[in-house]
Amino acid sequence: MTQDSPLAGGPLPSRTWAVDQEEGQRVQHLKDTSLEPLAEPLIEVPDDLKGNLVVTSVDALVNWSRKSALWPVTFGLACCAFEMIATAMGRFDIARFGMEAFRASPRQADLMIVAGTVTWKMSPAIQRIYEQMADPKWVIAMGVCATSGGPYYGSYSVVPGVDHIVPVDVYVPGCPPRPDALLYGIMELHEKIKKYRNVGASAGRPLSGASPVPNPDEAAA
Amino acid sequence: MSASTTVQPLEAEYLAGLVDEAVPGSVVRWEDLTLWLEPSRVADAAHFLRNSPNLDFQFLNAISAVDYIDHIEVVYHLTSFTHRHTAVIKTKLFGREQLSLPSVYNIWRGADFQEREVWDLMGVRFEGHPNLKRIMLWEGFEGHPLRKDYL
Numbered sequence: 514m515t516q517d518s519p520l521a522g523g524p525l526p527s528r529t530w531a532v533d534q535e536e537g538q539r540v541q542h543l544k545d546t547s548l549e550p551l552a553e554p555l556i557e558v559p560d561d562l563k564g565n566l567v568v569t570s571v572d573a574l575v576n577w578s579r580k581s582a583l584w585p586v587t588f589g590l591a592c593c594a595f596e597m598i599a600t601a602m603g604r605f606d607i608a609r610f611g612m613e614a615f616r617a618s619p620r621q622a623d624l625m626i627v628a629g630t631v632t633w634k635m636s637p638a639i640q641r642i643y644e645q646m647a648d649p650k651w652v653i654a655m656g657v658c659a660t661s662g663g664p665y666y667g668s669y670s671v672v673p674g675v676d677h678i679v680p681v682d683v684y685v686p687g688c689p690p691r692p693d694a695l696l697y698g699i700m701e702l703h704e705k706i707k708k709y710r711n712v713g714a715s716a717g718r719p720l721s722g723a724s725p726v727p728n729p730d731e732a733a734a
Numbered sequence: 735m736s737a738s739t740t741v742q743p744l745e746a747e748y749l750a751g752l753v754d755e756a757v758p759g760s761v762v763r764w765e766d767l768t769l770w771l772e773p774s775r776v777a778d779a780a781h782f783l784r785n786s787p788n789l790d791f792q793f794l795n796a797i798s799a800v801d802y803i804d805h806i807e808v809v810y811h812l813t814s815f816t817h818r819h820t821a822v823i824k825t826k827l828f829g830r831e832q833l834s835l836p837s838v839y840n841i842w843r844g845a846d847f848q849e850r851e852v853w854d855l856m857g858v859r860f861e862g863h864p865n866l867k868r869i870m871l872w873e874g875f876e877g878h879p880l881r882k883d884y885l
Contacts, residue, residue: 634872669879670871 572711579623579649580706582611583699586622586642591629593656593689600692610699619645624702625679626695630658630665631672643679651706653698654681656689663688743767744819752789756782762826773825776810777836777862783812783821784841790814791821794842797849799856801882806833806856827858830883837862855880 558566589597601607601615616622619642631639643652654675657663662673672678682705685698746764753769754761760775771779783791795811810823827833837860838845849860850869857878860866868875877884 634870669875669884 572709573707575711576707576709579709580703583624583651583702583706584614584616584622585612585624585626586619586646587615587617588625588639588642589628590631590635591656591658593628593658596689596692596695597626597628597655600695605692605696607696607699610696610703612699619643620647622646623650624653625650626653626655627659627675627679627681628655628689630663631675631678632670633672634670636672636678639675639678649709651682651702652679653683653685653695653702655685655695655698657686658688660684660686739818741813741818741820744821746821749789749821752786753779753782756786768822768824771823771825773827773835776823776825777838777841779823780810780838780841783823788817789821790816792816794838794844794848795820797838797845797852799852799858799880801856801880803882804828806858806881808835808852808858810838830881832859833857834859834861836860837866839863854878857881 589595599605601613607613612624619625623646625643625646627639643650652675654660658665658671659675662668662671665671666673675681683698683702685694687694690698744767746767746769749769750761750764753771757775757778760772760779762770762772764770783789791812791814793813793815795813796809798809798811800807800809805826805828807824807826812821812823814820825835827835835858837849839849839860839862845860846863846865847869849863850866852858853860853863853866854868854870855878867873871879
């Protein structure tokens with residue numbers, strides 16, 4: 514900084530050079546004064562454990578665990594079920610998401626993929642299965658029928674969207690959606706699960722920015 | 735018994751002669767491969783079709799119903815595995831209310847669900863059916879939605 518610039522007297526006007534020098538001094542000062550060494554860890558880590566510890570937040574750990582092994586309940590209602598089955602088979606391989614265990618019992622599942630047309634006669638069974646699932650639980654409406662009734666909208670026997678029956682987290686459009694689309698929906702659900710808050714007064718609710726998930730027990734009360 | 739491996743439809747004229755002889759007054763008319771029966775005699779004629787040795791229709795493929803506004807037509811498709819032939823039996827029910835037919839439940843057990851479906855969606859009662867209630871829709875549903883005048 515002290516030596517003369519090689520550009521002095523060159524093509525740049527000397528006043529610009531002064532401004533640059535001043536700015537450079539400020540930057541260097543900031544760098545010299547801002548970089549403080551990291552504080553000593555609050556927890557004493559024994560020597561034999563050093564290098565084996567990861568520090569993270571409870572939310573991040575719990576949400577990561579939940580999203581990494583969503584167990585879907587076996588629930589195919591119509592032709593969408595075949596795309597769901599294809600998603601589970603080797604070519605698309607839902608096992609990559611830790612989801613290969615389609616559970617036959619809702620008590621062992623935390624994700625319901627409503628794959629197909631929901632009729633009014635079927636809806637009490639859907640509601641019961643949803644209520645039998647343990648919290649926390651999520652619902653994907655797969656295909657336009659489960660989303661809005663689709664081609665059967667206005668029919669005498671078809672529910673115009675499964676969200677009239679159970680709360681839905683992710684809608685996957687298509688008739689039927691290809692396995693790619695269902696996988697994308699599952700990945701979007703992962704992103705949603707990652708935003709949940711699990712400790713403190715607002716536990717069980719998503720962080721701000723994500724849409725709140727209505728609790729059916731509170732809604733019924 | 736035919737040596738043919740394909741299933742042949744029976745001529746309605748031939749079928750009409752046999753049925754009318756066994757159950758007099760049951761045949762209304764026939765045309766090509768279709769035989770129309772008197773609604774009240776359907777079960778009697780079905781009993782003959784099922785048990786006659788040279789007809790031997792063991793299998794009821796389907797019972798369906800068609801709404802022609804002024805009448806509802808109920809269609810029975812029959813197949814014989816031993817003789818490898820088929821038949822189409824129809825019957826016309828005039829009017830919109832209180833339509834009823836004798837049940838063929840005791841002749842073909844497969845008629846159970848199909849008669850319930852025709853009752854549920856088209857509103858044709860089958861007298862003698864042991865459990866004639868709605869099958870597709872729920873109890874308490876009003877009307878029969880596959881009728882032309884439903885909406």
